Ligand SMILES: Nc1ncnc2c1ncn2[C@@H]1O[C@H](COP(=O)(O)OP(=O)(O)O)[C@@H](O)[C@H]1O
């Protein structure tokens with residue numbers, strides 16, 4: 001509903017919008033700036049917006065001190081794996097709920113969402129024990145499963161709201177045309193829902209990438225992703241601000257870049273049925 | 277639209293999701309329930325046995341308990357209010373035809389891509405730190421004493437950090453909803469002589485109801501379990517000032533190593549979550565896709 | 567082949583019996599139109615035949631084979647939906663090819679059939695476009711193309727023209743009729759528009775509240791409606807109904823006379839009335855005439871008739887054109 005403004009109002013609005021946006025972004029920006037400072041200038045008083053002697057050293061040191069590529073790879077596998085597996089399970093479920101609804105469909109959806117309300121901490125010990133027992137502890141498979149189940153309700157919900165906008169007649173046409181249920185989903189529903197599926201995929205990759213409870217609780221070293229990597233840099237006590245900032249930047253950069261490049265696709269399906 | 281065979285297929289196709297989620301919910305829940313009636317201390321593994329409701333009684337009588345409940349609700353409520361109100365304002369602002377909208381949006385959504393431990397440590401160290409933080413430097417610049425954010429105002433500080441993390445999400449959903457509002461509706465209202473405020477109150481806000489509902493529902497789900505931000509910043513302190521229910525359970529399990537009591541706390545947290553869930557679904561469920 | 571037989575077919579949604587009990591025979595090669603007011607169960611009946619819904623009771627036979635429990639794909643029928651239901655992500659070519667692909671035909675064969683259908687339907691220049699880039703009429707043709715390539719036993723149409731504008735509707739009506747002439751395949755066509763029914767059908771099935779009111783050729787229904795409902799539904803403008811003492815004179819509870827079967831005179835006739843609103847179309851003139859004791863009658867006169875509002879006129883029903891109905895609304899033959 002963007003509309004024309006008078007030039008003066010437009011200028012003021014532009015200034016206000018930029019001010020607000022920069023304010024929101026500032027912590028990330030400050031982290032970036034700090035990551036290129038020397039440790040001394042990172043804690044200088046008064047603070048230096050741009051350090052005279054900026055450096056890459058923090059990055060090289062963090063890289064040398066830790067096995068970043070392994071953490072990174074674990075993050076990639078876990079977030080993408082859990083999301084793809086979640087989609088594979090959720091697409092049929094959302095098909096059912098959207099196109100063959102029953103009186104209980106909404107209750108079922110709400111129940112699914114309510115499983116997410118159980119605080120993770122509350123069931124930490126049992127899950128830890130179960131994962132140890134069945135050999136999923138500190139494995140990528142284990143985390144893929146855990147994060148898939150954590151995000152499954154959100155995936156189902158997003159797909160459901162998206163599928164509901166697709167006319168059932170088109171699926172019936174496919175059925176008349178001799179498509180089996182599998183073909184109906186593969187050749188008709190899924191391609192039609194690409195924007196919604198893309199958005200669901202992106203959101204859930206982000207949520208999985210940023211998950212920092214199970215990924216830390218259920219791993220030690222082998223399967224630990226970037227959330228664990230950053231946790232190992234905790235409590236820097238003053239002198240390590242620049243390195244902490246560099247490590248933080250390395251932990252969030254991949255997803256930040258992905259998010260920025262795909263923000264259009266991300267936003268398009270992010271309606272949760274709130275947009276008619 | 278369906279025949280018996282499609283209905284059967286439909287049931288088979290939701291089944292995996294339902295069964296998996298049910299197992300994911302019931303197995304840990306059953307185990308937690310079991311532990312909650314047991315004496316189970318990692319520091320004295322030889323002593324075991326049934327203790328009835330003792331773990332619950334201890335938990336409910338713990339001096340921190342009501343504070344933890346209050347803190348949990350304050351965290352959820354505070355973050356919801358801040359993100360919905362500011363999210364609406366920011367969405368309205370960047371929806372205007374201003375220069376560089378694309379870049380603006382990129383800046384505004386950035387916090388959403390920052391994982392909680394990073395967000396917490398940026399705020400704790402680079403901003404709120406009493407000596408080296410940017411806020412302290414600003415205070416000194418004005419000749420004032422630095423504010424001890426995490427030491428003296430732990431809950432508001434944690435709420436602010438979490439709100440910053442979730443503001444982009446709220447803004448994005450509200451912005452998407454806002455963009456689906458036809459400018460004709462606004463123009464019609466303008467023709468009818470509605471002021472900017474009444475246009476917001478009577479046209480824009482009702483249009484955003486469903487989006488706000490979605491924001492509240494999703495954020496509540498995530499906020500009820502907030503843990504990492506507190507762990508990184510205040511560790512529930514000072515004292516118990518910023519201990520939430522999840523954090524209190526965590527302290528029992530990891531610090532006191534009393535699994536029985538932690539499990540009792542877990543069950544209490546699940547009950548609280550369910551109360552909130554029922555309240556939310558009743559209140560908001562009908563607002564979503566009618 | 568395409569003979570379809572419904573025996574005691576019923577459909578209930580929960581407690582609501584949308585279709586209580588229907589028996590119907592559709593012969594091979596017939597153009598059958600289901601017509602009736604909105605919500606009377608036409609689409610439901612068509613979807614039962616298609617297999618998109620199960621019957622609650624009864625059997626459906628296609629070419630003598632019991633198809634009641636067959637899935638839609640196995641019935642050998644093709645359907646054209648009101649919304650066209652084209653696949654928006656596929657080109658016209660892929661849309662038309664889809665049923666053939668599902669049937670597992672080899673690509674060369676598919677190509678040949680799609681090109682053939684495109685030629686028949688004047689779509690050859692649009693094969694690489696997406697449905698979103700086509701006009702309403704073209705989309706309609708794609709939907710038909712998708713149906714004909716399958717060489718089905720019968721075509722099912724659910725109000726296929728209702729999304730088109732008036733001029734296009736007339737054209738498509740003719741095209742579909744011509745298609746039927748060429749293919750000679752059974753067609754079942756659902757509409758709420760009695761003009762479509764009258765112009766296209768070999769056989770009309772008039773439905774009301776899930777029941778068949780009458781089955782017959784268009785002219786049979788026009789000449790000998792079985793009851794008040796059919797009499798009122800078929801023909802435009804609607805048949806005039808007269809109750810009370812005038813009907814009693816004819817030993818009926820109700821008598822009916824079509825507007826085109828009333829002669830108009832300014833000097834003499836059976837009923838004396840006053841002209842109200844009139845519509846002058848040039849080819850015809852429609853008048854509303856209030857007759858004392860009978861109420862308002864619609865009269866159709868051909869050509870231009872110069873009457874003014876308030877004029878007194880005389881109306882005379884033509885010989886043998888009066889319809890008689892009993893108290894239950896059934897026609898007294
Ligand atoms: N899936 C359904 N569930 C419940 N009632 C239905 C369903 N489909 C149709 N109906 C009801 O059946 C009646 C007939 O519908 P329909 O066959 O679509 O009518 P028509 O096509 O003649 O307009 C309507 O009253 C409609 O509300």
Ligand SMILES: [Mg+2]
Pocket residue numbers: 608609610725
């Ligand atoms: Mg219909």
